[in-house]
Amino acid sequence: MLGQNDQSIQSRMQGRVLLNKILMVLFLLATTVGLVFLVLLFYRVLTQGIGYLSWDYITSFPAPFPQEAGIWAGIVGSVFLMVIVATFSVIIGVSTAIYLEEYAGKNKFTDFVRVNIQNLAGVPSIVFGLLGLTFFVYMFQFGYTLIAGGLTMALLILPVIVVASQESIRAVPAEIKEASYGMGATKWQTIRRVILPAAIPGILTGAIIALSRAIGETAPLIIVGAATAIYTLPDSLLARYTVMPIQIYKWTGRPQEEWQFVAGAGIIILLAVLLLMNSIAVLIRNKYQRRL
Amino acid sequence: MSKVMEKKNVETSVENNKVSANTSKKAGDSSVFMVENLNLWYGADQALYEVSMEVPEKKVTAIIGPSGCGKSTFLKTLNRMVEMVPIVKTSGEIKYRNENIFNNKFQKEYLRTKVGMVFQKPNPFPKSVYDNVAYGPRIHGIKKKEVLDQIVEKSLKDAAIWDEVKDRLHENAYGLSGGQQQRVCIARALAVEPDVILMDEPTSALDPISTAKVEELVQELKKKYSIIIVTHNMQQAARISDKTAFFLNGELVEFADTNNLFQNPQDKRTEDYITGRFG
């Protein structure tokens, strides 16, 4: 009797252990699926685009023939756009974070601002495009210009920068704030000389990650009218412009296969820029993480 | 080591007598703080009850009591650091040099340049030793490098840390040992030449040797500064202070000359505490 019971428990046990092992392999496989597609994507882009990647490609304007087309206007446009986006989003974003963390009282308005920022982060990017179209393009009459695109994108990444800045400001130890107030420092002196210097690495990391999202964004810029083919570089805030993802989008949409190679070459450059930005962010984070 | 310290103790106690003899001559105008009927609440919880005391000038006043008795709260009220907690309410008066510090016209930033503070855990800024000490003068508008150099050197010397850090003034203060960090923090407080220095259990995070150095330093500093020190260590209070206040459950139970308080406590609760019956 007893022996039989033991046996059945043991055999059931073996089944349970086996099932555990099988499913563990399944979970592992599922995890690798995402990674496999990541590798496939990189491989595909590299093999498609590498043939068209050359110095001429980097320094040329768009052209009607694939062999002559280049991404120079996109690179310059993206850089200019990022300068505008960074200026506005970092100043406004960091200020908002300082306000929320250091000045705001615990009241309904503060809660409202917090929830509002959380919700803005979930609004589809294309809706920001519609916002920019109404306000910056038409109401402020900027037209389809660099400044209209830059402001639209700045608002789009604002929540990311606010949240990252809030987190790094919150991480500044209370002890050193106390030390500053204890010396007779005012609030702003404490913020400027103690809190911000200690929070800057985190803010910078967050800002770079937010900008790397902005540099790959396409949809809102289509709505606020980034040009698809342009033969001059923007020379003012009110100039027309294009950016790398828009050029890639246009080339991808053309039916002839050669254009896909042109698009592939553009993607290689875009991904290289993203890789560079993210590496810088990681470097900053690693360098300063141990300090505090 | 212990011999040297003994010798110094003798020296300092001789000096103590001199100093107290000096100050007792001009008693009357020699108090820095007059606290009258101070009550303090964190929200609905009362933390201090009707505290009244007079803090003497250029002496070491120790505040002892079991943890949670309100001694740190009391200390932080003296330079209004307690207001960092937004729900704090007070009643009663604290006069610093005959001015009520709760008066609206009395700026807390001004108070804090007169009443410096050293905290429980060494809390240097993540900056160089030099920038740490120069912080106070800088925020109060002193920018000239020669002046700052002078202040930094003098403060570090006064805090008895100059010899240890003079070659690494521009290195991050986080690279120093805990005891060194705490003395840099003392130097930082000294840099604005305050009138009073508040110390909130300044040695509780330090090893015995660093503790001895800080205690020695306190003896030196009282020649120029009035010092109020919170400590959970009764031996420390007995060693370094001239007067001692005993707090219990937010009340000031007894305040007397240190020798009297420890040898001849007037209140039963004080006696119970110093003989180790609770706390």
Added chain:
Amino acid sequence: MDKGLQSDRNQLNVQELIENNKRKTSIGAKIERVIPWFLLLCAIVSVLTTLGILFTLLRESIGFFSDVSIWDFYTGTEWSPWSGSYGVAPLIGGTLLITLIATIVAVPLGLMSAIFLSEYASDKVRRIIKPVLEVLAGIPTVVYGYFALTFITPMFQGIIPDLGIFNALSGGFVVGIMIIPMVASLSEDAMNSVPNALREGAYGLGATKLEVVFKVVLPAAFSGIVASIVLAISRAIGETMIVTVAAGATPNLTFNPTESIQTMTAFIVQAATGDTSFGSTIYYSLYAVGMTLFVFTLIMNLFAQYISRKFREEY
């Protein structure tokens, strides 16, 4: 010993210097008063952004609904704005079809990845795989679109020969790949925050790891997992470039994934790039569709926030 304190008692008196500087620092006092107002102004920008979005979507949609009745818009089943039919159902259908495919791809893969990372993987493995997986979320969507059109579609055509160049299947599939890290990362966070004591209790009764996962970890982390899925779905609904590039521009009320469709987002791109003149009905229709999209994602996001707030109360 005395040298330290007394010898330096020279010409320098810091409190006097501070006192002298005080007169000069009235500018400082002004800055002190102005700064909070400047910061508040910046904080208000984010509120204005929300108000701006609501204002523009509502105003232009109202403009649209004066041309096309709201009833026709939401009940009509034909969307061909250039010939005057404004029934939004095909666009909503297209969006839902893409979202459904993406969910079918991302939820099982993302959840299994989360279980593996949280319960089976060693710390070292997790610290390598999680960031690499998150790279998937950082790749620009136009790149995914390119990948879907030039690689995934030809691959699927090998299996389903009559699959068109533009189809919902590869668009939805790639959107799914894109949102895997959202499901995996957020679910893993939720599972990680399940207290170890709960697991140990079950192990103590002789449970295998798998049983602990299904009987302890998943139920305890349930609301966090649901929130991660809802957020990922909301992301899929708003996704634009992948579907614009790969899923086509054919408003088509169908649940056949091999057909070409058009999502709400893809229509907005199409209309904005075409020669749509300011003030025309098509121009206004952009906003009516945009508002519908906005309401969809807003509801999803609020739902996710509600769930995760409840979740935080549990521990």
